[in-house]
Amino acid sequence: MDKNYKLTEEQVQQILDTPVTKIEISDVFNTIHLSREERNRHARRILDSRKMKRERGEE
Secondary structure (H helix, E strand, C coil): CCCCCCCCCCHHHHHHHCEEEEEECCCCCCCCCCCHHHHHHHHHHHHHHHHHHHHHCCC
């Protein structure tokens, strides 16, 4: 899969024109406020858990 993305000038301008949305901290878990390393660790745990479930035939 190609990891390079090409945007048109119009797409770039649309991104730049998008207003900033502040995400408040809540009791609902999300990875928005985690560091990149913490997000990666969390994603790895999810993927490992899914792999183990598949191997046990739970999916």
